[in-house]
Amino acid sequence: MAKRAAPEVNAGSMADIAFLLLIFFLVTTTIPKDSGINRKLPPIDDSEVEPPIIKQKNIFTVLLNKNDQLLVEDEPMQIKDLRQAAVEFLDNGGGTDNNGNTCDYCQGKKDPNSSDHPDKAIISLKNDRETSYAAYIAVQNELVAAYNILRNRRALELGPQKGFNDMDFIKMQNNQKDVRWTGNKEKLKEVIDQIKLEIPQKLSEVVE
Amino acid sequence: MSKFKKKKDGGLPPVNTASLPDIVFMLLFFFMVATVMREDTLFIQNQLPLADQVEKLDKKYPVSYIYMGKPSENYKKFGTVARIQLNDKFADVSEVGRFIDAERLALREELIPFLTVSLKVDKEANMGIVGDVKQELRKVNALKINYTTGIGDALSNIK
Numbered sequence A: 001m002a003k004r005a006a007p008e009v010n011a012g013s014m015a016d017i018a019f020l021l022l023i024f025f026l027v028t029t030t031i032p033k034d035s036g037i038n039r040k041l042p043p044i045d046d047s048e049v050e051p052p053i054i055k056q057k058n059i060f061t062v063l064l065n066k067n068d069q070l071l072v073e074d075e076p077m078q079i080k081d082l083r084q085a086a087v088e089f090l091d092n093g094g095g096t097d098n099n100g101n102t103c104d105y106c107q108g109k110k111d112p113n114s115s116d117h118p119d120k121a122i123i124s125l126k127n128d129r130e131t132s133y134a135a136y137i138a139v140q141n142e143l144v145a146a147y148n149i150l151r152n153r154r155a156l157e158l159g160p161q162k163g164f165n166d167m168d169f170i171k172m173q174n175n176q177k178d179v180r181w182t183g184n185k186e187k188l189k190e191v192i193d194q195i196k197l198e199i200p201q202k203l204s205e206v207v208e
Numbered sequence B: 001m002s003k004f005k006k007k008k009d010g011g012l013p014p015v016n017t018a019s020l021p022d023i024v025f026m027l028l029f030f031f032m033v034a035t036v037m038r039e040d041t042l043f044i045q046n047q048l049p050l051a052d053q054v055e056k057l058d059k060k061y062p063v064s065y066i067y068m069g070k071p072s073e074n075y076k077k078f079g080t081v082a083r084i085q086l087n088d089k090f091a092d093v094s095e096v097g098r099f100i101d102a103e104r105l106a107l108r109e110e111l112i113p114f115l116t117v118s119l120k121v122d123k124e125a126n127m128g129i130v131g132d133v134k135q136e137l138r139k140v141n142a143l144k145i146n147y148t149t150g151i152g153d154a155l156s157n158i159k
Helices: A014-028 A079-090 A133-162 A169-177 A185-198 B002-009 B020-034 B073-078 B095-105 B109-114 B127-139
Strands: A035-040 A059-064 A070-072 A075-077 A122-127 A203-205 B063-069 B083-086 B089-091 B116-121 B144-151
Touching: A014 B020, A035 A133, A059 A079, A059 A133, A070 A079, A075 A079, A079 A122, A079 A133, A122 A133, A133 A169, A133 A185, A133 B127, A133 B144, A169 A185, B063 B095, B063 B127, B083 B095, B083 B127, B089 B095, B095 B127, B116 B127
Parallel strands: A059 A122, A122 A203, B063 B116, B116 B144
Antiparallel strands: A035 B144, A059 A070, A070 A075, B063 B083, B083 B089
């Protein structure tokens, strides 16, 4: 029997496949963006104004020594416990804020020896020159996480009243920035600002 | 003789290469889209620490980068202590202020207050140099900073 030559494969649709793939990748790839922890440095203050006296119980001291060991409120602590400790301190609500209001959204122990109000509670972070940057970032991360836990909880309480269901604080902020989000941005901003006001990030760093 | 001719007919047809350009173009476009241009050539080790409470660094507003870390393998002659890199050269702490001024000069005036300084610091660097840079930034009133990190479990930073 005579052997037939193999028929040539039709390559006409190859270009279509290539374009299909090209468009798929064009749509799905995102250029990686830098991300990190935003901080605002305090301006240099030359004025001789006496700093206001802050009660010791309203300050949560975090010390990070040159061996990357933590000392929180004069007690050694593992970094994994820092988040919970900071949440408990901020959420305590044992007293009143400057206007005499009690913290009605706090769920803490109301311990009179811990912070009075989230508005008054200050976290003070001190590090050594020899502290490693990685440890410093880990501590910063845990402290930001503590604030975020409380803000998220507050957002889930406050959101439904204002018509934003199932949105925690992080999601609210993302939606606020997202141009594709269809919702009342002004109203959302009000909620975000209220939460920021109720649980302000008061993180102070000691500069020697 | 006819026996040999028949064998020649039965050979494989050549592979069609008409679609090769398409494939090449596809790859080209893919890499064109997906690659990020590095702003600076790094002379230093720059392995960022990890964190999970991060916010995206918005490119909507101007960003200046300050790198810190110990000189990398090829630049060992500059020592093993963490150093600052501004643009394409090593710099001293005192040069940070001038660097920020230069960055501000290149900006439109209304954007100057929004300038964010991204600190890309190697995770092995210590806080001394970072603290010095922060102090310099305060002096020139560049107060918005971002500790640029990778995304991951922050607790893994401390062994």
